[in-house]
Amino acid sequence: MSRRQLILNALLLLAACALPLVVSDYRVFQFNLVLVYAIALLGLNLLTGYNGQISLGHGAFYAIGAYCAAILMDKYGVPYWATLPVAGAVCLLAGFLFGLPALRLEGLYLALATFALGVSLPALLKYHHLEKWTGGVQGIVIAKPDPPFGLPINSDQWLYYFTLAVAIVMFVLAWNLLRGRVGRALVAIRDNHIATEAMGVNNAMFKSLAFGVSAMYTGVAGALGAIAIQYVAPDSFNIFLSIVFLVGIVIGGLASISGAIYGALFIQFVPNIADDISKAAPWAIFGIFLLGFVYVMPMGIAGAVRMGLARLQRKAQNK
Amino acid sequence: MDALLHQVLAGLATGGIYASLALALVMIYQATHLVNFAQGELAMFATYFAWSLVNAGVPYWPAFLLTVIFAFVLGVVIERVIIRPVENAPVLAVVVVFIALLVILNSVTGWIFSYTIKTFPSPFPVEPIFGKYMSAHEAGAIGVTLVVLLLLYAFFRFTPLGLAMRAAAQNPDSARLVGIRVGWMLALGWGLAAAIGGIAGMMVAPIVYLDPNMMGGVLLYAFAAALVGGVDNPGGAVLGGFMVGVLENVLGAFVIGNELKLAVALVLIIGVLVVKPSGFFGKVFVTRV
């Protein structure tokens, strides 16, 4: 990372840390959700943006992560922070397993298969044989974690810092992964999988791993989301959640880490603005934004920012 | 035994619903090699147009005809205006556009017409036939689907236009070389698919009642049906629709319970895609590298 990027990131980090101290609890809660979505979108972007495998069902992994956290906390009294590794591991496995048959599916067909997963998941969550654990249609209510060591902050703020810490770790991990050999392999597979196969890259392994890691990220996000909302129910995890994630990465910027943050801000705050415009319109506005970005800004906000910065740099150089 | 027969017949009735939408999906695929996620919403929107006409006093069959024309034009316009810009874009862009269409159509319809259910008239007599196992409308809807299927088959097999469309979808570059206007073939394909979808919607609405989420549940089963039958084979798709309907009903009633019916669709879709992507009746395509 260049020195300038490093400074920018440090400033951003500072701002993120200072945030809860200056805004109301309600805003802290909202930004907590932004961080949660950012992790989820990073997961989806890993798979779809960097590796080219389209997933319309990532809401399912978010749901699995959320239910892991809820079941562990409610039925087994596991402390909230310990549910994250478990949620991550379960989703890593689930994603990998789903990725195996998905290896044979290209583009639209993979989209279709993941779409089917996204549509059918709520019904699976309500399955009465699983009711003992999932709480069935009633869902599970979980308790809000208190700040540890008697720190002088309230639970909203504590949860925000906790989520922020997790987010930083996961973003750094992803950044490391993507700029190394693995990242290059993923992108190469996306752009020309025949060539990579011919070159000796193990396509199958990379693609399945991409699925697994992507699911793990989104699963951890789901767990964090469940802890923030304090409630999981099948109704929360329908196909529209998966579609919202897709909207997030397209608008935020595909194949971009910062895109996850832009996308998360978008999906968290735009529906509220849309609500003010028209009660029935939020989804129509999502749809129109989607179309707009696909035609006009296919690289998303991240891409636009990058181009904008590059242009400024060139102007400065030309002077 | 009687219960089983009854479930099978009920399955054929719902299967008819899936078959009619699957036909529209196959139509789009044959013309453009794309799987359209918004097909159900397009069909639903056209049905609301029909409902508005009927509500304004237009008799059934003229409203039917006008709706088919409206849907056709809508399909062509969507292809030219919305799909065209992403024709050569990566697949993800296309998928995103489809999803955008889906949500826009759904929310706009809800906004204009509200979400309370509406009745939609049926051109068929009201009394049930086949004993009490299937209503006349359900039987009539199946009949209409088969008629559309035959017309489609004849169109693709025996008319030069149908041949041109298949050529444009399969190999656009070569098709251009022989003088086929590929762009208009794609638009035509979309128009036809939208029209078929509109017919499907008008057949489905009297059974499930008209509301903006009418096609939501049907779409996944229709996808399963199209895949099972072969996504490039209209006859296969219709057969697939019946198979899915019967399977879903019988499994739901006797084997796995009603909660997992949607999971049946999921398993079918993934199973077919992984094991036999061309479906039972489709052609296998081998791509040379």
Next chain:
Amino acid sequence: MKLAPIAAMLAVALASPAAFAQKKYDPGANDKEIRVGNTNPYSGPASAYGTIGKAIGAYWKMVNEQGGINGRKVVWISYDDGYSPPKTVEMVRKLVEQDQVLMVFQTLGTPPNTAIQKYMNMKKVPQSFVATGATKWNDPRNFPWTIGWQPNYQTEGRIYAQHILQNNPKAKIGILYQNDDYGKDYLKGMKDGLGDKVSMIVKEVSFEVTDPTVDSQIVQLQASGADTFFNITTPKFAAQAIRKAYDTGWKPTHYLNNVSTSIASVLKPAGFEKSVGLISTQYLKDPADEQWKDDASIKAWRAFMAKYYPEGNLADGSNVYGYTVAQTLHQVLKQSGDNLTRANVMKKAAALKGYRAETMLPGIRITTDAGDFAPIESVQLIRFDGQQWKRFGQIMGK
């Protein structure tokens, strides 16, 4: 000395209520306004119910035009939650923490309300007259800030069970239920009502709202040999079930849950001749029912709709529901007078003795007390005769 009687008089004068007429406010109330918050599904699959929020908003518009409540205008802040619990949590937090409402009223749906229940009770903000019939809102000991309104589903299920036991003790019962909290609540009510005769249920079948039709389920129920049918479905599926039960020639004794009794949205699409003999319960007047054509309260309601909510559907019972529940809150706020603290509002909500709005069926009243957070507990059995819902029997429940 003669000072004593004067002192006594002064003491009495000072102690009189007039001296204690101070105003007490919690956030959300002041001399000019009372802020009431709400979430409703204005978008998404449950948005048919969004008309309730709009009807209530229209009611406050009318009240404000007529001078408000004790001279204060009602500020109605209603957000869309799309029936999604995470969204409900976010919007309710906005209402309480940012918009500073006095209370939250008529939040709709059991999962959305479950999601906010703990928060509301922790923050000590009234979660009042929630728009769901789930039984769990009547729990003042554990959740003193949450109160329901409509007759709860379990009570209704028990009433049908009682009716079956009284009229057809040898019945074979088949049940169709929507696979969610609402369906399961009704199911439990019926099972509890049957007690040790629960084996009368020969078949129970569920369905999902994503299912295109429930025809297969009806066929399953018919095949089980049931002669009595408890139909727990929302309007779209209720219409399908009624039609299919008739078409297949099954014709059981048919109990229909209260949520789907609308003549315009359910019985008409199903077919009036196919709906003859349906038994249900009701507590409000159905605006599409001929028998209330000239009823004074329905006429007043129609005038209200025409002036304040003209785009609302005059055949939709949800609009009568919204109007009636708003009247209930109106009464509570009126009785709170100048003491507009959250605690006092809850106190007044828990002290309604036999209150009645005229759009309720004759004989139905609202009663609450410190241990009874179920305002409407009485319902009227009704039977459809092909044109109207005819009341029969006495008011059941409390």
